[in-house]
Amino acid sequence: EDQVTQSPEALRLQEGESSSLNCSYTVSGLRGLFWYRQDPGKGPEFLFTLYSAGEEKEKERLKATLTKKESFLHITAPKPEDSATYLCAVYGNEKLTFGTGTRLTIIP
């Protein structure tokens, strides 16, 4: 059974304070790791796909990296509008398995 664990569950940062979110996974045959952003009551919004260890993707203040056991979402100099829940998911056994997310709050 594929498993995804995200940490921390919640994170409060001052505006401009950089940090990283962690996603550790166990999956038989990783075919892709996905990061999504979700605002309260809304659908997940796609951010990144990573396919193999060593791969990195960047978008504005976000950078995602992947190793054989975990992925990190680095957020640099965050702004209040980056406040959201960040979800990690792995595609292994013909389906996406999601973690429970990290709820990120950026304080002005």
Next chain:
Amino acid sequence: DSGVTQTPKHLITATGQRVTLRCSPRSGDLSVYWYQQSLDQGLQFLIQYYNGEERAKGNILERFSAQQFPDLHSELNLSSLELGDSALYFCASSPGGGTSGVVDTQYFGPGTRLTVL
């Protein structure tokens, strides 16, 4: 806006009733996925349809069923509803079926909030 549409936005019903949720995928996408998101369990995969055929099944209850029509829209039917079925239900779509090669990105709709009283 992902291009995936879901109706209705909100649904309030009573225990024992049956409801139908509707999803229209992004233009050109052949796969539709259904997910349930409750407060204590996060996003749970229910079922996938690819070009009208069931492709993969997750933790979908026997009281729930889905189908994908020739125009590629999909419906999720929930019957004999229980209080515990109250949740957000999301539909996602992707261009392919995920059977081989690179895995497609799934794009999510805005969801249907179901409340069972």
